[in-house]
Amino acid sequence: MRIGLDLDGVIVDSVSNWIRILNTQFGTNYGPDDLPDTHGTPEMAAFCDDHLIELLMPNRPMPGAVEALGRLRRDGHALVVITARSQCVRRLTEAWLEFYGIQVDELHCLEGADKAAAARAAGIDLLVEDTPKNALAVAAAGVPVLLFGAPYNREVRHPLISRCESWDEVMAQVGVRKAG
Numbered sequence: 001m002r003i004g005l006d007l008d009g010v011i012v013d014s015v016s017n018w019i020r021i022l023n024t025q026f027g028t029n030y031g032p033d034d035l036p037d038t039h040g041t042p043e044m045a046a047f048c049d050d051h052l053i054e055l056l057m058p059n060r061p062m063p064g065a066v067e068a069l070g071r072l073r074r075d076g077h078a079l080v081v082i083t084a085r086s087q088c089v090r091r092l093t094e095a096w097l098e099f100y101g102i103q104v105d106e107l108h109c110l111e112g113a114d115k116a117a118a119a120r121a122a123g124i125d126l127l128v129e130d131t132p133k134n135a136l137a138v139a140a141a142g143v144p145v146l147l148f149g150a151p152y153n154r155e156v157r158h159p160l161i162s163r164c165e166s167w168d169e170v171m172a173q174v175g176v177r178k179a180g
């Protein structure tokens with residue numbers, strides 16, 4: 001299969017770092033259950049564009065992600081990363097992936113472009129995603145989604161969306177679909 005993968009909140013444990021930085025810088029009140037919009041205001045967007053290394057590089061992989069991705073690739077699946085990150089952090093992102101020993105086949109940096117269109121264009125068989133609006137848009141475009149469970153996506157429902165609470169559950173779902 002061609003497995004589409006979101007990066008932040010799926011492969012990279014980024015969200016808690018973003019919350020800490022934004023709350024410190026802007027006095028916002030994001031809690032552990034929130035998904036902050038790093039570009040929510042022009043001031044935040046400018047700050048975040050100026051602090052990409054602090055926002056992106058200290059983060060560790062999500063639990064189980066390194067092992068799961070290695071296994072999927074050894075099993076012959078193509079790993080197609082589709083992220084909203086901008087082109088200017090492509091090299092940083094590649095370096096982060098390499099540091100943690102994660103090999104992927106393609107890295108698409110959308111820079112805010114439409115994820116549903118990108119998912120269709122990339123010809124993926126499914127997408128592992130955590131952001132509610134992306135999951136719903138991609139499912140609405142006919143691409144099955146494995147929703148990587150987080151407090152901020154509990155309410156998401158769609159016939160083409162299956163919830164997975166961990167990388168173990170993602171692996172089980174991929175196995176089921178392959179067999180089916």
Ligand SMILES: [Mg+2]
Nearest residue numbers: 006008009130
């Ligand atoms: Mg994400």
